Amino acid sequence: xxxxxxxxxxxxxxxxxxxxxxxxxxxxxxxxxxxxxxxxxxxxxxxxxxxxxxxxxxxxxxxxxxxxxxxxxxxxxxxxxxxxxxxxxxxxxxxxxxxxxxxxxxxxxxxxxxxxxxxxxxxxxxxxxxxxxx
Amino acid sequence: xxxxxxxxxxxxxxxxxxxxxxxxxxxxxxxxxxxxxxxxxxxxxxxxxxxxxxxxxxxxxxxxxxxxxxxxxxxxxxxxxxxxxxxxxxxxxxxxxxxxxxxxxxxxxxxxxxxxxxxxxxxxxxxxxxxxxxxxxxxxxxxxxxxxxxxxxxxxxxxxxxxxxxxxxxxxxxxxxxxxxxxxxxxxxxxxxxxxxxxxxxxxxxxxxxxxxxxxxxxxxxxxxxxxxxxxxxxxxxxxxxxxxxxxxxxxxxxxxxxxxxxxxxxxxxxxxxxxxxxxxxxxxxxxxxxxxxxxxxxxxxxxxxxxxxxxxxxxxxxxxxxxxxxxxxxxxxxxxxxxxxxxxxxxxxxxxxxxxxxxxxxxxxxxxxxxxxxxxxxxxxxxxxxxxxxxxxxxxxxxxxxxxxxxxxxxxxxxxxx
Ligand SMILES: Cc1ncc(COP(=O)(O)O)c(C=O)c1O
Numbered sequence: 050x051x052x053x054x055x056x057x058x059x060x061x062x063x064x065x066x067x068x069x070x071x072x073x074x075x076x077x078x079x080x081x082x083x084x085x086x087x088x089x090x091x092x093x094x095x096x097x098x099x100x101x102x103x104x105x106x107x108x109x110x111x112x113x114x115x116x117x118x119x120x121x122x123x124x125x126x127x128x129x130x131x132x133x134x135x136x137x138x139x140x141x142x143x144x145x146x147x148x149x150x151x152x153x154x155x156x157x158x159x160x161x162x163x164x165x166x167x168x169x170x171x172x173x174x175x176x177x178x179x180x181x182x183x
Numbered sequence: 184x185x186x187x188x189x190x191x192x193x194x195x196x197x198x199x200x201x202x203x204x205x206x207x208x209x210x211x212x213x214x215x216x217x218x219x220x221x222x223x224x225x226x227x228x229x230x231x232x233x234x235x236x237x238x239x240x241x242x243x244x245x246x247x248x249x250x251x252x253x254x255x256x257x258x259x260x261x262x263x264x265x266x267x268x269x270x271x272x273x274x275x276x277x278x279x280x281x282x283x284x285x286x287x288x289x290x291x292x293x294x295x296x297x298x299x300x301x302x303x304x305x306x307x308x309x310x311x312x313x314x315x316x317x318x319x320x321x322x323x324x325x326x327x328x329x330x331x332x333x334x335x336x337x338x339x340x341x342x343x344x345x346x347x348x349x350x351x352x353x354x355x356x357x358x359x360x361x362x363x364x365x366x367x368x369x370x371x372x373x374x375x376x377x378x379x380x381x382x383x384x385x386x387x388x389x390x391x392x393x394x395x396x397x398x399x400x401x402x403x404x405x406x407x408x409x410x411x412x413x414x415x416x417x418x419x420x421x422x423x424x425x426x427x428x429x430x431x432x433x434x435x436x437x438x439x440x441x442x443x444x445x446x447x448x449x450x451x452x453x454x455x456x457x458x459x460x461x462x463x464x465x466x467x468x469x470x471x472x473x474x475x476x477x478x479x480x481x482x483x484x485x486x487x488x489x490x491x492x493x494x495x496x497x498x499x500x501x502x503x504x505x506x507x508x509x510x511x512x513x514x515x516x517x518x519x520x521x522x523x524x525x526x527x528x529x530x531x532x533x534x535x536x537x538x539x540x541x542x543x544x545x546x547x548x549x550x551x552x553x554x555x556x557x558x559x560x561x562x563x564x565x566x567x568x569x570x571x572x573x574x575x576x577x578x579x580x581x582x583x584x585x586x587x588x589x590x591x592x593x594x595x596x597x598x599x600x601x602x
Binding site for chain 1: 373536541570571
């Protein structure tokens with residue numbers, strides 16, 4: 050895989066100018082922290098759900114360009130969606146947003162954002178995404 | 184007669200090109216360019232002689248050890264036990280009985296924590312480790328402290344990347360049972376004053392364990408000169424295969440310790456109601472050992488002796504000096520750790536605005552293998568105040584040109600990120 054194509058303008062733009070970055074004002078309906086111990090990537094995701102719709106999203110954290118850009122892109126995607134729609138988000142949705150090929154090692158970085166969303170809406174201590182799923 | 188050398192050019196000392204020819208993997212390409220392997224602190228590459236020794240064992244005398252009287256078993260036993268003698272000599276152990284083969288350094292340290300720890304540590308006792316340990320020299324002691332009610336203390340690391348020995352003195356007291364510390368940091372490269380640390384431990388009546396996983400492959404370690412009580416290291420970082428590590432211990436200590444794992448090979452006799460333990464070192468080697476790997480490690484030791492570790496260390500210090508100079512010139516790059524004269528061939532750094540994983544991916548595109556992350560030393564990374572670092576680590580086959588390629592790769596990565 051060509052690493053240059055991994056760091057396209059769009060990814061770098063989301064990394065360097067993340068959307069929905071920061072702390073959400075109260076009321077916060079769902080707050081979720083995810084950590085990738087292998088990389089040290091960390092995400093704190095906050096969502097406000099009103100009438101079953103995501104009204105506002107904020108996230109903060111640190112990590113590689115892939116993990117942070119994926120969260121930034123996903124944060125734009127989930128505003129206005131219902132909780133059910135969030136539950137239906139798939140690995141492929143995140144990959145489509147990124148639009149780049151990822152090596153298995155970097156897939157974890159991309160999916161940290163999805164883990165935060167899913168674990169948050171399901172309210173479970175841990176949400177496992179099977180990275181081998183097709 | 185040879186003319187005296189005025190200033191040391193390490194390339195005079197070590198024939199790096201000839202050494203490189205001994206390592207088959209160094210011939211390969213990655214992403215269409217020649218491999219530049221700068222992840223030696225994670226694992227070293229293997230010379231052809233080691234690979235052949237393993238193949239040769241399976242092809243010509245594969246048999247279980249210590250059990251058969253047939254020719255193959257006797258040959259295998261002689262080769263496996265011969266490797267133990269080579270290792271013993273390499274670290275200047277009084278006897279090869281003091282050399283226990285384990286799976287890796289991690290298992291060696293766990294062996295001490297369980298066996299020695301359960302017999303010698305009780306509630307209220309204290310164990311001292313350091314803030315620059317690999318997780319394998321932290322977690323076994325945390326588990327021991329949890330089991331026994333002992334307390335765990337950490338020697339802090341100074342801003343320059345040294346152990347704070349004054350703080351160490353303040354931690355030592357009559358309750359200190361054990362001091363466990365690294366001989367060389369796998370993140371900062373710092374070579375710790377092992378002899379001094381051990382002497383102070385002994386003065387307080389404590390036992391000392393050296394994690395020599397990084398030290399032995401690059402500089403060697405003499406257990407008698409160090410006056411150590413235990414020393415752990417791992418085969419795969421010193422040109423040997425994975426699956427084989429070493430615990431060296433002072434014989435009196437090992438004799439007094441209960442077994443770690445029970446099973447075959449570690450017993451002299453087994454009855455329904457009791458068993459008697461085998462002699463050292465086999466008391467601690469339950470079950471069929473890693474025979475091919477042990478034999479491979481013996482050949483790796485031969486190889487290290489043939490290149491001479493003293494020269495390797497001088498070569499690596501020159502490489503490190505060069506790397507520190509080249510990387511210091513890169514704007515936005517922060518270097519960690521002490522000056523080259525106090526470290527082995529390990530350089531950790533952080534480039535402002537580029538996460539280490541992105542750096543590693545972009546360097547990989549140029550065939551350059553480095554490590555990014557916490558390097559299994561999270562307390563130290565926390566101490567450095569960054570989420571992760573990038574790490575380049577060298578060995579006898581690393582060249583100055585490869586370090587130049589690293590510096591160029593870092594500049595190119597900055598361009599990609601618009602920095
Ligand atoms: C300083 C240090 N200690 C211990 C280890 C553990 O070695 P192993 O994983 O082979 O047990 C390593 C290597 O990862 C290390 O760098």
